[in-house]
Amino acid sequence: MNLPSLKEAQKRTRNKIPFIEEKYELSEDLKKLGQGKYYYIKTYGCQMNVHDSENIKAILESMSFQETEDFEQADFILLNTCAIRENAHNKMFGFLGRVKHLKEERPHIITAICGCMAQEESVVDALMKKYKWVDIVFGTHNIHRLPYILERSMARREQEIEVFSKEGEVVENIPVKRDSKYKAWVNIMFGCDKFCTYCIVPYTRGKQRSRKPELIVSEVEDLVKKGYQEVTLLGQNVNAYGKDLEDPCDMGTLLEMVAKTGIPRIRFMTSHPWDFNDAMIDVISSYDNIMPYVHLPLQSGSDRILKLMGRRYTKAQYLELVSKLKEKIPNLALTTDIIVGFPGETREDFEETLEVVKTCEYDSAFTFIFSPREGTPAAKMKDITSLEEKNQRLYELNALVNEYANKKNQEYLGKVVKVLIEGPSEKGNLMGYTETMKLVNVDGNEETIGKIVDVEITDVKTWSLDGKVV
Numbered sequence: 001m002n003l004p005s006l007k008e009a010q011k012r013t014r015n016k017i018p019f020i021e022e023k024y025e026l027s028e029d030l031k032k033l034g035q036g037k038y039y040y041i042k043t044y045g046c047q048m049n050v051h052d053s054e055n056i057k058a059i060l061e062s063m064s065f066q067e068t069e070d071f072e073q074a075d076f077i078l079l080n081t082c083a084i085r086e087n088a089h090n091k092m093f094g095f096l097g098r099v100k101h102l103k104e105e106r107p108h109i110i111t112a113i114c115g116c117m118a119q120e121e122s123v124v125d126a127l128m129k130k131y132k133w134v135d136i137v138f139g140t141h142n143i144h145r146l147p148y149i150l151e152r153s154m155a156r157r158e159q160e161i162e163v164f165s166k167e168g169e170v171v172e173n174i175p176v177k178r179d180s181k182y183k184a185w186v187n188i189m190f191g192c193d194k195f196c197t198y199c200i201v202p203y204t205r206g207k208q209r210s211r212k213p214e215l216i217v218s219e220v221e222d223l224v225k226k227g228y229q230e231v232t233l234l235g236q237n238v239n240a241y242g243k244d245l246e247d248p249c250d251m252g253t254l255l256e257m258v259a260k261t262g263i264p265r266i267r268f269m270t271s272h273p274w275d276f277n278d279a280m281i282d283v284i285s286s287y288d289n290i291m292p293y294v295h296l297p298l299q300s301g302s303d304r305i306l307k308l309m310g311r312r313y314t315k316a317q318y319l320e321l322v323s324k325l326k327e328k329i330p331n332l333a334l335t336t337d338i339i340v341g342f343p344g345e346t347r348e349d350f351e352e353t354l355e356v357v358k359t360c361e362y363d364s365a366f367t368f369i370f371s372p373r374e375g376t377p378a379a380k381m382k383d384i385t386s387l388e389e390k391n392q393r394l395y396e397l398n399a400l401v402n403e404y405a406n407k408k409n410q411e412y413l414g415k416v417v418k419v420l421i422e423g424p425s426e427k428g429n430l431m432g433y434t435e436t437m438k439l440v441n442v443d444g445n446e447e448t449i450g451k452i453v454d455v456e457i458t459d460v461k462t463w464s465l466d467g468k469v470v
């Protein structure tokens with residue numbers, strides 16, 4: 001049994017990160033372990049988790065398990081969890097209640113919890129004491145070990161917990177079953193060393209570890225050969241990419257290398273304003289296949305709150321970066337993340353955030369009420385603002401964000417834009433995204449699915465556009 005420890009997760013060492021680059025191979029016995037059995041996986045949280053689930057699915061299928069969308073039919077139920085806010089916790093425990101009922105009826109079912117919550121000491125404590133019936137808990141650093149953990153669990157039928165608090169190796173060649181045939185997630189780095197005071201990610205995902213650029217490029221080249229149209233380069237803080245490598249590289253250089261593979265569309269997320277340098281902006285503006293789309297979390301527009309958050313930039317520095325991005329990248333779409341109700345945030349602080357939203361005119365924003373996360377410095381800060389006041393701030397912020405989202409979308413009316421058609425929309429025609437990540441409902445024929453086509457925008461809503469293929 002390996003249990004997570006908050007104390008260990010808080011530490012950073014200078015230890016070299018081992019790279020495992022061998023082929024991922026399983027024994028003949030493991031390859032047959034899931035024969036005749038179905039798995040169901042539920043994924044919470046960010047794109048990183050979505051991509052981890054794509055890896056987990058492929059691992060399970062290499063063990064002969066088959067996927068089912070109906071969790072009542074499954075022999076193996078896995079919850080890939082998120083820890084970022086309290087409501088992610090609550091959702092997962094809510095679903096776990098349903099799984100418990102099912103397991104009472106069908107005791108042979110194996111249940112597993114992985115992802116960011118599995119990295120939390122207090123969660124694993126609870127799972128050991130109150131949820132003894134959960135068979136397996138494994139963390140974000142050892143996804144590749146799932147076959148061995150599962151084999152042990154099936155043989156012993158005791159609770160198996162294998163969570164490593166410290167960053168593991170960078171493991172290459174984990175198989176992947178991608179959800180889309182046209183758009184792919186590509187990890188470029190794991191973990192984060194920024195330690196913003198509200199954020200649990202540096203504890204659940206560990207120290208920053210970058211993948212080697214040549215291996216990222218070869219993954220993208222392979223995707224090009226398979227006909228993929230778009231890659232999203234993923235990391236918690238992609239702008240810091242490469243600083244930790246033995247042969248240091250940076251995000252601008254990597255972006256250029258990926259652009260040269262000829263993949264039609266490239267985007268990246270998430271950026272931290274701190275590491276966004278001019279060279280990177282120049283690369284984005286020089287390659288047509290790098291999408292003019294930047295997600296740049298603001299978190300707060302008040303210098304006082306930014307300092308308490310440990311964000312390492314001021315409002316003025318953020319605004320200067322945005323103005324540079326807008327000047328150098330024509331047609332830029334800019335989105336952001338904002339937290340309201342951080343401990344000590346006053347009405348004046350909040351109003352500064354509103355001012356920044358007005359200046360930046362975001363295409364859209366993800367907005368959150370601060371949620372204290374155990375083990376983070378902000379969880380211990382004095383918080384006197386009432387929930388009612390926080391809800392009011394969120395409401396006001398969202399109203400402003402929507403106003404600009406609508407205004408930005410209006411600029412598209414009558415224009416012809418490139419859309420990657422992904423498939424049927426809920427309304428019965430087709431749907432896809434522009435290179436600025438605007439959702440478009442498209443009138444067109446099915447032959448366009450998986451292609452980037454010219455679409456004339458005929459109608460505009462706050463969160464989507466309508467158009468027809470021209």
Ligand code: 5AD
Pocket residue numbers: 084085198199200297299337338339368369370371372373
């Ligand atoms: N409370 C509320 N929002 C948070 N985020 C991260 N941690 C917290 C927290 N403790 C938000 C940030 C981040 C996004 C992914 O989630 O805005 O950018």
Ligand code: SF4
Pocket residue numbers: 044045046047048049081082083084115116200201204205
């Ligand atoms: Fe993703 Fe962070 Fe949630 Fe983990 S805690 S799933 S890294 S958003």
